[in-house]
Amino acid sequence: MRLNKTVLLFVAGLMTFFTVATASAAIRTVTSRGKSYVTLPNLAAYYAMTISQPARNRVCMQNRFNRIEFETESRSVWINGTLIALSEPVQKLGWQWAIDATDFNKTIEPVARPAEFLKGVGTRTVVLDPGHGGDDKGTSSPRNVHEKLVVLDVAKRVKAKLEARGINVELTRENDRTVDLDARDRKAAALRADLFVSIHANSAANRSVRGAETFVLALPGRYSSNSYGGGRLPTDTNAGNRYDTANMALGYRLQQNILRATGQEDRGVKRARFEVLRDAPCPAALVEMAFMSNLKDEAIAIDPAGRDRIALGIANGIAAYVADVSRARVK
Ligand SMILES: [Zn+2]
Structure with a gap:
């Protein structure tokens, strides 16, 4: 999704912010046209990761524990080298790359922080x-x-x-x-x-x-x-x-x-x-x-x-x- 300046102002007007539980920084879910997103700079701050763009179509973030590499305008993300399919493509929201909030909650989080999501699950x-x-x-x-x-x-x-x-x-x-x-x-x-x-x-x-x-x-x-x-x-x-x-x-x-x-x-x-x-x-x-x-x-x-x-x-x-x-x- 590419946005010109007029559309951008329109989108900014629709954006609302709220905070969910934090790891390092807070996640601020951005709502645009009725859909919720998490921007990649926000995600990197949340995981206390450094963020870089090693290639035109790649956004990379890493810390001591994990490395997450996104392909832009694509549903591909590699977490510690293993490919995972997002439900929605990584897309430009205003001037920042962002992912669907559901992909953050249901795909990235349980892989990056499994201990937070496996309480009460059995293994017998x-x-x-x-x-x-x-x-x-x-x-x-x-x-x-x-x-x-x-x-x-x-x-x-x-x-x-x-x-x-x-x-x-x-x-x-x-x-x-x-x-x-x-x-x-x-x-x-x-x-x-x-x-x-x-x-x-x-x-x-x-x-x-x-x-x-x-x-x-x-x-x-x-x-x-x-x-x-x-x-x-x-x-x-x-x-x-x-x-x-x-x-x-x-x-x-x-x-x-x-x-x-x-x-x-x-x-x-x-x-x-x-x-x-x-x-x-x-x-x-x-x-x-x-x-x-x-x-x-x-x-x-x-x-x-x-x-x-x-x-x-x-x-x-x-x-x-x-x-x-x-x-x-x-x-
Ligand atoms: Zn079969």
Whole structure:
């Protein structure tokens, strides 16, 4: 959004300011045309970060703990090097770059300060959901390896790694059988899941597309990452939206640790309205571990050592989230 001087004066007239809880400086939410924003200089002051513009389309802020890099007029933000999709683009508000206030509250904050947002969240039972199964093969690779088998094997490896660390893990399916989508969330609820991770492998018509991505539930009143700007703005609020901040904290830890363990291309933490995320009875994320349609990614997904690296990344991500929750409890 580019504003000329006349529009700017008009916008300034509509702006109202109010203060929310502070970390370092106060956040002053700026309201323009009925929407709330946080400016990037204000965000940097709030986190006690230094701010710079290292390239024409980049705004960077950092302190001893975190580095946040925004791409201007884009929904891409990298927090400590991991890509996360904002719900709305970074845009010019008057003379300053700004982000949607909901992106500040529900995307940036739970990643930058997880201990503040994970109080009262449980960690006793992890439910892993290997996608597809039985009649539903999921996607298939060029060498005809089925997603349903790859994700089940990876889920079992994650379970073994987490159990070795004393974390209780259940699966929505233990073998190659059909499980309906709604039955997966019902099973998680029956098992009293404290967190839910659905495990999938991806596919694209363009075979050069590869990498790992992690999805969390789209925010109420905001587009999903892959349907941005298309059709009417969604207005539905889903059961899983009760856990918006924990969802993002979990999704970030998963994506960060999968990349560390596998060295895969980073396709980011994105938002979607997948059924298993909409109705999740607890904080939830869905991992797309690799593209079965890409030869390099397929090699990782077929190779037992490759699957083990992916499983290690998912297990480390869950363990990092559990550690974040523990820190929130003692805070
Ligand atoms: Zn799938």
